[in-house]
Amino acid sequence: MIPHHRVTGPADAPVLVLSNSLGTTLDMWKPQARALARRFRLVRYDTRGHGGSDTPPGPYTIGDVGRDVLDLLDHLGVERTHFAGLSLGGMTGQWLAINAPERIEKLVLLCTSPKMGPAQVWIDRAKTVREQGTEAIVDGTFERWFTADYRAEHDLSALRDMFVGVDDEGYARCCGIIETMDLTDGLPNISAPTLVIAGAQDPATPPAEHAEVIAGAIPRARLEVLDPAAHLASVERADDVTRLIKEHLG
Numbered sequence: 001m002i003p004h005h006r007v008t009g010p011a012d013a014p015v016l017v018l019s020n021s022l023g024t025t026l027d028m029w030k031p032q033a034r035a036l037a038r039r040f041r042l043v044r045y046d047t048r049g050h051g052g053s054d055t056p057p058g059p060y061t062i063g064d065v066g067r068d069v070l071d072l073l074d075h076l077g078v079e080r081t082h083f084a085g086l087s088l089g090g091m092t093g094q095w096l097a098i099n100a101p102e103r104i105e106k107l108v109l110l111c112t113s114p115k116m117g118p119a120q121v122w123i124d125r126a127k128t129v130r131e132q133g134t135e136a137i138v139d140g141t142f143e144r145w146f147t148a149d150y151r152a153e154h155d156l157s158a159l160r161d162m163f164v165g166v167d168d169e170g171y172a173r174c175c176g177i178i179e180t181m182d183l184t185d186g187l188p189n190i191s192a193p194t195l196v197i198a199g200a201q202d203p204a205t206p207p208a209e210h211a212e213v214i215a216g217a218i219p220r221a222r223l224e225v226l227d228p229a230a231h232l233a234s235v236e237r238a239d240d241v242t243r244l245i246k247e248h249l250g
C-alpha cells in the first residue's frame with residue numbers, strides 16, 4: 001500500500017523519510033520540516049490508519065507498515081534513504097533496517113522500543129478506542145507525551161486536534177502491531193549507523209528499558225538522552241532534535 005505522503009526539499013538532495021508515532025500524522029514533523037528540507041529531499045508520510053492514508057482491513061503487523069514504506073520508496077523511485085521515526089515510526093525504522101538493509105543509509109530512532117509490552121495494554125487500549133474513540137484517551141496520552149512543565153506552558157490544542165482526528169479503527173489496528181511486535185533479536189543485525197534519541201522523563205518508553213537496550217544491541221549506535229523531555233521529544237525539544245538529526249546524517 002502506498003501511504004499518503006508529502007515531499008519537499010531539493011530533488012537532487014539525499015532522501016530522508018520521517019515516520020510518525022501512534023495517534024499523529026505527518027504534521028507531527030512540522031517543527032523539523034522546514035530546516036530539514038533545506039538539506040534533504042524530505043519525505044513525510046502517514047502510517048496506515050492515520051491522517052490521509054487508508055485504513056486497510058486488519059490485523060496489521062510491523063512488517064505491513066514496513067512494507068508500506070518500501071512501496072512508497074519504489075513509487076518515488078528511491079533506492080536508498082535515511083530514515084527517522086518516533087515511537088511506532090521508530091519501530092518501523094527498526095523493521096526496515098533489519099529486513100531491508102539495502103534500502104536504509106542512516107537511521108534515527110526516537111523514543112521507541114523493539115518490544116513494548118505487555119500485550120494486554122495494547123489489547124485494552126484498542127478496545128477502549130473502538131468503543132469510545134481517541135477522545136477517551138487523549139488526556140492520558142498527553143501526560144505521556146509531554147512533561148508537566150511543558151503542558152502547563154504551551155498551547156497543545158493543534159496536537160490534540162491531530163490526535164482526536166485520527167481514525168479510531170486505524171489507531172486500534174496499529175495498537176495491534178505493538179501488541180505482537182518483538183524486534184529484539186534483529187537489532188544486532190542492523191548495520192546502518194544509528195542515532196537513538198530518548199526523553200529522560202518519557203513514561204511510555206523509559207530510556208533505561210528501551211533506548212539503552214536498542215543502543216546497546218545495534219553495533220553502530222549512539223544514544224542521546226534529552227533532559228527534560230517526555231515521549232514526543234521532537235515537539236518538546238524541537239530544535240535539539242532537528243540539530244541531532246542533521247549532525248547524525250551529516
Ligand SMILES: O=C(O)CC1=CCC(=O)O1
Nearest residue numbers: 021022087088089141204
Ligand atoms: O501513546 C503512547 O502510549 C506512546 C506510543 C506508543 C507507540 C507510539 O507510537 O506512541
